[in-house]
Amino acid sequence: MEQRELANSILEELHQVDFLDGHTHLVNGRLGARGLHDILLYHMVVSDLYAAGCPSGARLSQFPNWATKEEATQRIEEALPYLKYIQGTHCFWMVKTILKDLYNWTEPITARTWKKLDGIIRERADDRAWQRSVLKKARIKRACTEWARRGEGADDDILQYSLEWAFHTRCQWGEYDTALYELETTWGHAPKSPSPIGGVRPKPDREINTLDDVHAAVNWYVENIPWGKVLSTATHYSTDIDYTPVTKEEMSAALKRRGTAGTRERDIYASYVNRAILDVMAPHAGQFMYQFSLAAEPLPFETSSRVKQETLSQLANMIAAYPKMKFQIHVSSKHANQTLSSFCRELPNLSLAGYWWHNFYTDGIRQIFSERMDMLPTNQQLGFFSDAYCVEWTYAKATMVRRQQAEVLALKVAQGQVTREEAVNFVKATCYDMTHDVCGMRPSAAL
Numbered sequence: 249m250e251q252r253e254l255a256n257s258i259l260e261e262l263h264q265v266d267f268l269d270g271h272t273h274l275v276n277g278r279l280g281a282r283g284l285h286d287i288l289l290y291h292m293v294v295s296d297l298y299a300a301g302c303p304s305g306a307r308l309s310q311f312p313n314w315a316t317k318e319e320a321t322q323r324i325e326e327a328l329p330y331l332k333y334i335q336g337t338h339c340f341w342m343v344k345t346i347l348k349d350l351y352n353w354t355e356p357i358t359a360r361t362w363k364k365l366d367g368i369i370r371e372r373a374d375d376r377a378w379q380r381s382v383l384k385k386a387r388i389k390r391a392c393t394e395w396a397r398r399g400e401g402a403d404d405d406i407l408q409y410s411l412e413w414a415f416h417t418r419c420q421w422g423e424y425d426t427a428l429y430e431l432e433t434t435w436g437h438a439p440k441s442p443s444p445i446g447g448v449r450p451k452p453d454r455e456i457n458t459l460d461d462v463h464a465a466v467n468w469y470v471e472n473i474p475w476g477k478v479l480s481t482a483t484h485y486s487t488d489i490d491y492t493p494v495t496k497e498e499m500s501a502a503l504k505r506r507g508t509a510g511t512r513e514r515d516i517y518a519s520y521v522n523r524a525i526l527d528v529m530a531p532h533a534g535q536f537m538y539q540f541s542l543a544a545e546p547l548p549f550e551t552s553s554r555v556k557q558e559t560l561s562q563l564a565n566m567i568a569a570y571p572k573m574k575f576q577i578h579v580s581s582k583h584a585n586q587t588l589s590s591f592c593r594e595l596p597n598l599s600l601a602g603y604w605w606h607n608f609y610t611d612g613i614r615q616i617f618s619e620r621m622d623m624l625p626t627n628q629q630l631g632f633f634s635d636a637y638c639v640e641w642t643y644a645k646a647t648m649v650r651r652q653q654a655e656v657l658a659l660k661v662a663q664g665q666v667t668r669e670e671a672v673n674f675v676k677a678t679c680y681d682m683t684h685d686v687c688g689m690r691p692s693a694a695l
Contacts, residue, residue: 251658251659251662252658254658254661254662254668255654255655255657255658256654258654258657258658258661258668258671258672259650259651259654261672262650262653262654262672262675263387263650264387265387265650265672265675265676265679265680266387266388266389266676266679266680266691267386267387267388267389267632267646267679267680267683268388268389268390268391268392268632268679268680268683268684268687268689268691269388269390269391269392269632269633269634269636269642269646270392270601270602270630270632270633270683270687270689271392271410271482271539271578271601271602271633271634271635272391272392272393272633272634272635272636272637272642273311273393273394273397273635273636273637274391274393274397274403274407274636274637274638274639274642275311275393275397275399275637276393276397276398276399276400276401276402276403276404276407277376277399277400277402277403278373278374279376279379279380279383279403279638279639280372280373280374280375280378280379280382280638280639280640281369281372281373281638281640282314282315282320282369282370282373282638283317283320283366283369283370283373284320284324284357284362284365284366284369285308285315285320285323285324285366286369286637286638286640287343287346287347287369287638287640287641288324288327288343288357289308289320289323289324289327290339290343290637290641291307291550292339292605292608293334293339293340293343294306294307294308294550295339295549295550296334296337296339296340297327297330297331297334298549300330300333300334301330301333302326302327302329302330303326304323304326304327305548305549305550306549307444307549307550308320308323310444311397311441320366324362324366325359325362328357328358328359328362331357338608338609338610338648341648342641342644342645342647342648343644345643345644345647345648346640346641346643346644347365349385349643349647350382350385350640350643351365351368351369353365353368376402376403379639380406380694380695382639382640382642382643383406383639383642383643383695384695385643386639386642386643386646386647387646388642388646388695389680389691389692389695390406390407390408390689390690390691390692390695391406391407391408391634391642392407392408392409392410392479392480392633392687392689393407393408393409393410394409394410394411394412394441394482395409395410395411395412395413395439395474395477395478396412396413396439396440396441397441405692405693405694406692406694406695408479408688408689408690409477409478409479410478410479410480410481410482410539411439411473411474411478411480411481411482412441412442412481412482412483413434413439413440413441413442413469413473413481414430414431414433414434414442414443414469414483415430415442415443415483415484416430416431416483416518416521416522416525417483417484417485417486417489417491417518417521417522417540418430418483418484418485418486418546419486419488419489419514419545419546420443420445420446420546421445421446421546421547421548423514424509424510424511424513424514425506425509425513425514425517426514426517426518427514427517427518427520427521427522428456428462428503428506428517428521429443429449429452430442430443431456431462431465431466431469431521432452432453432454432455432456432465433452434465434468434469434472435452435453435454435456435464435465435468435469436453436454436468437453437472438472439472439473439474442483445546445549445550445551446546446548446549456503457503458500458503459496459499459500459503462499462503462520462521462524463524466521466524466525466528467528469525470525470528470529470532473532473536475532475535475536476535478536479536479537479687479688479689480536480537480538480539480576480687481529481536481537481538481539482539482540482541483539483540483541484540484541484542484544485540485541485542485559485563486518486545486546487542487543487545487554487555487556487559488511488545489514489515489518489519489559490515490519490558490562491515491518491519491522491559491562491563491566492515492519492562493519493523494516494519494520494523498516498520499516499517499520502516502517522566523566526538526566526569526570526573529573530570530572530573533570533572533573533574534572536574537574537575537576537686537687537688538573538574538575538576539575539576539577539578539601540575540576540577540578541577541578541579541580541604541605542555542559542563542577542578542579542580542581542584543555543579543580543581543584543606544580544604544605544606551580551605551606552606553580553581553605553606553607554581555579555581555584557587560584560587560588560591563577564591564595567591567595567597567598568595570597571597572597573597574597574599574686575595575597575598575599576598576599576600576601576630576687577598577599577600577601578601578602578604578633578635579600579601579604579607580604580605580606580607581606581607582607582611582612582615582616585600585607585615585616585619585620586619586623588600589619589620589623589624590623592623592624592628592629593623593624596628598628599627599628599629599630599682599686600620600624600628600629600630601629601630601633602630602631602632602633602649603616603617603649604633604635605635608635608645608648610648610652613648613649613652613653614652614655614656617631617652617653617656618656618660621656621660621674626674626677626678626681626682627677627681627682627685627686628682629678629682630678630679630682630683630686630687631649631653631675631678631679631682632645632646632649632678632679632683634646649679650675653675657671657672657674657675
């Protein structure tokens, strides 16, 4: 059998393999796109358009303050002249896949056609049965989303939850006290979504001025995690931060310099708060997985992919210091994957997840999938998560991952590394079994 034919044949089998989606931003009760803007102007596509010259690079208004029809119209019409420049991108391939497979739409999106398409999508916006059918079509047996997006719990039967509450170790463009501010926003409050990238910082109810304040806020944060209701926490580690040990004396002195803080103070705040949180979380080690993303560094609108080797070494030391905690990295860098895979081989409490943001492209998926298959046991690699904001994008990403997996597996079967049966079983092991056995997700009878 020729390799092209073999890849197509394996792909047919992979379409029958169930996935568990380990990380999304789906909104309970409103799982689907609200209109064309939620498909065409998904933030990864917005970056394509901005690169092509479209004036707007910011995301549309997000949950809970959804984009109005007026905002959506303005942004779609602004984007239309630039669609011709992104026809070959991987992101636009996913847009076309969504429209063709789910909405039976194959026409070009133009000033003449877009409102008709928008109307078709809006007709499905509140059709919860149809939205579930999209997940079934993608063979997604359950998805995990943010605890803050649970709402009234209408879709609890098909969703599980992760706590994405404050990013103490994510840099913000032009800020140096983000770790303290993020901690302040949680102090005295129930869990909610973290601060967005960029934008104006609302004044917090309580301020951190002393070391006692830091520890009081840290204790509040950990004590108010809904233990038993979330599978994981989710945060981000910026590569600009120097994650070095910080003494109480150094932290106290740095707090006094907050008004004139620079990079050194930023590193002290983030390093101290990070270890303080991990220390308080450690007794809960068997109750959750500590997930974090890496190598997507904030720019004025979105992020760029970069990571320092020093950061990888420092994170390995951190993970080794908490051997009873399970850590999982969502990494947005192809070149960091090989280093992180080598860490996993010596850190049994570390696993790597999927393909995220700046490596969710054809070449990135293939390289990472192949490297991890070569280097890691199946219970140290989570083969899929969508990071999707609506089920249409869950479908598109699951479709793309299966396509690239089939290409890699055909090559490995052809050269004798695995049999065809072993190849298909590898996808099941990493895209379902690992998410089930290690991450704690459970299939839904409704899907």
